Amino acid sequence: MAVLPIRKYGDDVLRKPAEPVTEINESLQQLIEDMVDTMYAAPGVGLAANQVGVSLRLMLIDLSVGKRPEELHVFINPEIIEAEGEITEEEGCLSIPDFVEVVTRPERVKLRYQDRNGVEREMWGDGLMARAMCHEIDHLNGTLFVDHLRGFKKDRIIRKIAKLAKSGMWG
Numbered sequence: 001m002a003v004l005p006i007r008k009y010g011d012d013v014l015r016k017p018a019e020p021v022t023e024i025n026e027s028l029q030q031l032i033e034d035m036v037d038t039m040y041a042a043p044g045v046g047l048a049a050n051q052v053g054v055s056l057r058l059m060l061i062d063l064s065v066g067k068r069p070e071e072l073h074v075f076i077n078p079e080i081i082e083a084e085g086e087i088t089e090e091e092g093c094l095s096i097p098d099f100v101e102v103v104t105r106p107e108r109v110k111l112r113y114q115d116r117n118g119v120e121r122e123m124w125g126d127g128l129m130a131r132a133m134c135h136e137i138d139h140l141n142g143t144l145f146v147d148h149l150r151g152f153k154k155d156r157i158i159r160k161i162a163k164l165a166k167s168g169m170w171g
Contacts, residue, residue: 002034003041004052008171009096009144009161013050018057018140021076024118031058032074032116040066044094046132048139051095059136063128073123078113078137081122091135091145099157103148105134 007013021028031054039047043065049058062072085107092100109130112122125133135145146157164170 001037004034004038006038006042006047006051006094007053009146010165010171011053011095013053013055014095014139014144015142016050016055017142018048018050018055020057021114024076024114024116028056028058028076029116031056032060035060036062036072039094042094045128046136047094048136050139050142057140059140061129061132061136063132074116075111075133075136076114076116076118078111078133078140080109080134080137081112082110084108087127087131089131091131093135093145095139096144096146096157096161099146099160101145101149101153101157103145105131109133111137 031049035047035049035052038052039060039062045063045065046059046061049056057077059075059078060072064071083106086104087107088102088104090100091103107130108124108126110122110124111133115121138144146154161170
């Protein structure tokens with residue numbers, strides 16, 4: 001197992017829609033294991049494959065951050081098939097570390113996906129799970145949480161990141 005470098009805002013791989021997973025094989029299983037190690041080391045509750053530089057429709061979520069292994073969810077080729085309600089809460093991102101902002105997301109979502117064995121499944125997520133599902137699928141589509149912000153809030157984060165990048169403290 002390995003902890004992989006997490007790509008940060010400004011890296012092109014984060015803006016490119018990820019490709020569907022076409023084969024569930026040993027190398028994909030190794031990527032999943034490495035992503036689990038990376039997510040827990042960060043620590044984070046979710047991680048998309050493109051955040052570690054691999055442009056595949058693969059994401060992980062574990063709201064327990066490794067405390068309860070049975071709560072680790074592996075989603076291959078996930079898609080939102082239903083969404084209900086709306087909730088506005090703070091959100092952050094491993095690819096935009098140290099920045100948190102309020103984002104509106106669906107309160108409840110239903111995903112269709114394949115598990116790590118290739119079995120097609122559906123799963124409802126509520127509250128934080130719904131937020132994490134939407135956040136990680138956004139990554140797979142080349143969207144970051146700052147794209148949901150407007151005006152001053154978005155500009156402030158972008159300016160701070162630019163300043164950090166210029167000083168060599170970003171990336």
